[in-house]
Amino acid sequence: MTAARPRRDGNFAGNKSAGIGSQATPAGGVDAGRASHIQLEAIAISRRFGDFQALEDISIGIEKGEFLTLLGPSGSGKSTFLNILAGFDAPSSGKLVQGGEDVTHRPAEQRNFGMVFQGYALFPHLTVAGNVSFPLRVRKVPSADRSRRVAQVLESVGLTAHADKLPRQLSGGQQQRVALARALVFSPDILLLDEPLSALDKTLREQLQIELQRIHREFRTTFVFVTHDQSEALALSSRVAIFNHGRLMQVGKPADVYTRPGSRFVAEFLGQVNLFPLGEPGSAGGIVAGRFGDRLLTAPGHAAGPVVLGVRPEHMSLSVAEPSGLNAVQAVIDGVAYHGATVLLSLHSSGGAGDRSLSLTIPAEMWARDSAQWGQSVWLAWQPEHGMILPRE
Numbered sequence: 001m002t003a004a005r006p007r008r009d010g011n012f013a014g015n016k017s018a019g020i021g022s023q024a025t026p027a028g029g030v031d032a033g034r035a036s037h038i039q040l041e042a043i044a045i046s047r048r049f050g051d052f053q054a055l056e057d058i059s060i061g062i063e064k065g066e067f068l069t070l071l072g073p074s075g076s077g078k079s080t081f082l083n084i085l086a087g088f089d090a091p092s093s094g095k096l097v098q099g100g101e102d103v104t105h106r107p108a109e110q111r112n113f114g115m116v117f118q119g120y121a122l123f124p125h126l127t128v129a130g131n132v133s134f135p136l137r138v139r140k141v142p143s144a145d146r147s148r149r150v151a152q153v154l155e156s157v158g159l160t161a162h163a164d165k166l167p168r169q170l171s172g173g174q175q176q177r178v179a180l181a182r183a184l185v186f187s188p189d190i191l192l193l194d195e196p197l198s199a200l201d202k203t204l205r206e207q208l209q210i211e212l213q214r215i216h217r218e219f220r221t222t223f224v225f226v227t228h229d230q231s232e233a234l235a236l237s238s239r240v241a242i243f244n245h246g247r248l249m250q251v252g253k254p255a256d257v258y259t260r261p262g263s264r265f266v267a268e269f270l271g272q273v274n275l276f277p278l279g280e281p282g283s284a285g286g287i288v289a290g291r292f293g294d295r296l297l298t299a300p301g302h303a304a305g306p307v308v309l310g311v312r313p314e315h316m317s318l319s320v321a322e323p324s325g326l327n328a329v330q331a332v333i334d335g336v337a338y339h340g341a342t343v344l345l346s347l348h349s350s351g352g353a354g355d356r357s358l359s360l361t362i363p364a365e366m367w368a369r370d371s372a373q374w375g376q377s378v379w380l381a382w383q384p385e386h387g388m389i390l391p392r393e
């Protein structure tokens, strides 16, 4: 274990490599501007388990103070990547750079990263305060500083009144707050969180999401958070990194990846999307135009090869009369499934949009307002700028 040394701000850092984000200037200062906000950089990280490629060529710069979420379906490689960041596992190839230093093989206990897991992993025989002060004891922080830091962090997570309780006397949500306090108390450079909310019920999870955001703002620590829940990722993060089959598909701000997905996978993983395959697509001046039956549909973007046009349900409208100035397709209603916020329509289009079946999701209020009927011919329309051009996979 590493020796702790008090810093002027009263925080504690593990070893020489700690606090790198605040002092990151690589030797020679060649790329100082960029390095000063990249706290940890993964360069072409791959990980094989035997013949199985769990991660392939992952490159991403983790920015100081950001809330980065690793999002992807089960088995996409999120935890493997987090474990490599933490130092619990090493890549088969590629490297990790922190403040200009290659830290790929630096042991976990020398990284000064905090870690919160799905299972709370608390010491059952220690009180809440005992659990939270544990990392400070390990770092040989003097007792008075320890008590002050523990009191401070318990206050931040709202557990002051529970300091003397044992973990089993607490609810799941409270236990996860203890785990969070324990991971934050030593002022880690980065806090790594592996599905920390997934064992909690929906209401508690939503409460803790708000708490996590507040704590992130208050501590200004870099958070790297793993989840397979797209709404959690969009709600919490400053940036989302979307994984699929061990590859990093896209990284960006929540609104950017949601509204401008780079692939059909990302579009569908982040939310519902209505898809219109386009025939004979062509692009000019940042606009793609292609045929859907005998309708010409347009959207911002570029097309090289086969594409589909995607539209989020919230941008769709339904009308009996043909709308003007919009992208629109005409179809006959075959079936309706009500889902609360949205309605899934089974449609049959003939003539105008070609002879085919369609399933489209539209806002429920759109359905109620127009009180369209089964067997009726309707128009489904959207603003051209809401179309998302996606490569046909």
Ligand SMILES: Nc1ncnc2c1ncn2[C@@H]1O[C@H](COP(=O)(O)OP(=O)(O)OP(=O)(O)O)[C@@H](O)[C@H]1O
Binding pocket: 049, 052, 054, 072, 073, 074, 075, 076, 077, 078, 079, 080, 081, 228
């Ligand atoms: N030690 C290991 N040996 C062999 N295969 C492994 C090992 N660790 C992970 N894998 C495999 O690598 C793939 C990625 O696993 P990983 O746990 O990173 O996925 P994940 O995206 O975090 O999924 P989940 O959300 O289910 O935790 C999986 O197919 C898994 O079976």
